[in-house]
Amino acid sequence: MNSTSSSDSNGPKSFSVNFNQDASSLQVGCRNGYRLYELSSVDSLELVYSNGAEDSNLVERLFCSSLVAVVSLTSPRKLKVCHFKKGTEICNYSYSNTILSVKLNRSRLIVCLEESLYIHDIRNMGVLHTIRDTPPNPSGLCALSINHENCYVAYPGSSSIGEVQVFDAVNLHAKTMIHAHDSTLAALSFSSSGTRIATASEKGTVIRVFSVVDASKLYEFRRGMKRCVAISCLAFSLCGQFLSCSSNTETVHIFKLEDPHNSPRRSVEESSWMGYLTNYLPTQVTDVFTQGRAFATAYLPFCGVKNAIAIATIQHQLRLLVATESGVLYIYNIDPNEPGDAVLYKEHRLDAVPENFDKTDKGRSSSPQNIEGILGSYAGIVKGNPPGQMSGTESDKLREMAAAAESPPKGAFQFSDDQEYPPLTQISD
Template sequence: MNTHTPLLNGGEKGSKILSVNFNQDQGCFAVGHENGFLVYNTNPIDLRVKRNFSNSNRHHLHSTSSSSAATSSSSVSSNGQGSGIGHVTMLHRTNYLALVGGGKNPKFANNKVIIWDDLKRKNSLNLEFMSPVLNVFLSRIRIIVVLKNQVLVYGFLAPPKKFATYETIDNEYGLADLSSNTSLNSKEPIHKDHTKYQTLAFPGRSIGQIQLVDVSPAGQEKNLVSIIKAHKSKIRCLALNRSGTLIASASETGTIIRIHSTYNTALLYEFRRGLDRAVITSMKFSHNDTKLAVLSDKNTLHVYNVSPINDSSNKDSDSIINNSHSNDKKTPTNRHHLLNKLSIPIPIPNYFMSTWSFCSVNTSKYHTNKIDDGNNNEHLNDVGTIGWAGNDSIIIIWKNKRIWEKYVIVDKQSSNNTHHEASNSNGNWEIIRYSWKSLDSLNE
């Protein structure tokens, strides 16, 4: 039985979270806030690094009672440069992080990317641009910088060398994703040499388009760009799987999720989130690429089954659209409307022919969306960021509520829910909120 820390109450003040990002294997996540940044282990949740850029020269290390490993904590003199970190990106579990200033009193200018060496507690590299930096991605050999109308690729060198610049449509949310190319348990390598590739995805130059490029050394030499016409409306959210073989996307409408092959740009799956418009705030594939988790501003978490695809280059893409069935009884099956299975000699609207998530839960039942920040201001439509702690465990970090939650996908027939909270279920599967904790380190 997990020990739960009470959630933050509406009247409790705390340092405002400015960004939340998981690392490449989703085993850690970094939080940028008004006074610095924090790094946590994902599961079990455990504070690992705390950097406070406030006006203090204190510097110390201490151990936490919840872990035998040391948690690094320090306050670093800001020298009048401010303290807010508006964006933080981890490089796996190394001592290098990409930082961008933000908040009311930014530590760095918002048009600069600082590669921070946390071992030496100093800047290692920096890049400066003519416009604000909206997103940053790191690999061991690449630094990817996302601006409003450009995506730039640099070598992770001293000084950084620019390899490519890609023009995009107005991308005010800094949408992009970079495959991690870590080892997989999945049996679906669409390309035999996919481990030699590193896929970068970002909005194209026209509405609804996605650009795909290979930023590996071999890919940079070929300089090939693939274009996917994914939606009729502007792209609002996108996510690559770990191997970079699948790209999931949602438009501003937020009713349909589409998954394309990055190898041949074929449409593989089309899933329905709902009928009403919604903003998809976060999407993430599971570690083994068999599930896709989707979170919207309606606070509903959907999980879709993505069947293994052995070699899409040898398959008719039309034959696997909406296909989510398996001979394995323990494999979740995405839901369909009853009319989808009936032979009716009249046209049926696409809504009734849609494929739905195999399980979902509205997280609003566990916490209110109204937060008092100490100034009697209420924040609505909190933004949650998704990560996977395993192939059946989903983590959500909420920025305004400053809480961590773990949801577990269980088989209703074999689960014992006597010690769990009530859940929302579809078919034979359901999502249980298993544990939760306040990010109280921001208030210390």
């Protein structure tokens, strides 16, 4: 299982993979559309939707709702927001440059370009604010808190050092600047509460966790001693107790965010020769001794393939989920009380649609509401467009439904139903 091969045996990149905000769903984009999987079971994957249209480069689903944001390879400057159960495109926006990443929560939708970010109100898709002239960000590195009350956006504040700019996406002002690393940033992730942010740099050896409130450093973990490591993903567990880290190596590290003073390992170190030496050695050396080590490690059967990771509780067991761009999902068991190696439990391929999957039943007929009610509730999107225009037919249809955005027809749509849409109108944060 601990392989040193330079690539995944399943071949080069052919998929974009992404977990939703609470790791209850896996989105897979490919050259012939995209697929959505529910992650309620580890023994089998439930394919809830398969779209066989144009190639999909970015796919973001809002929790387990029917709202999906999609960017294709053929139109990398266009964002489409779809209701997959209806098989309907709700709206689309065109931007001045390639869309590098898209983030969603119940309040905001963030579109990240190389030197700007657009903040949309997810209730009506209007543009609330544009952050322009950001430091060059060619990888589209950006994080959005999933908590709509602590609704923060984080992005690189510098292209030469590891500064993190945190922006309040509700009140629309800068929150804080965190000097996280000396080298440029490689990965960012908020905790589920939105009060902590994890960072990693291109150097790839140290992961740090900071308080969003006062920018203080809360934790520091050492991933390893190697210098040529490209960290690609950081992910907190929903409980906030664990933080996982993946890179271009064959290992995924899981760190436990416990009070250092209550850590059994730290108590042993402080009472040993190591604790004695840290009082006399230079700061640079003692920092290495005091950095936390991985609580658990998962060994992947490949290296050199980018992947997305998540920690989730599925069927009453803590699991590490690793989805690769070559089209495989690996599921590892984690014992939250015992450090050590995570155990590979299951492997699922993502490169085929089951023969018995009925796209019509799954994708289009699972909800009885009519499409006019949906389009009406999104009539406000014609205001505040970023550069570019929506299609004329769609725009005319939305204008005709403008009144419905202010007073949605009764019985036409369940606005509070997470299985359909997030709240769209007349609900305060």
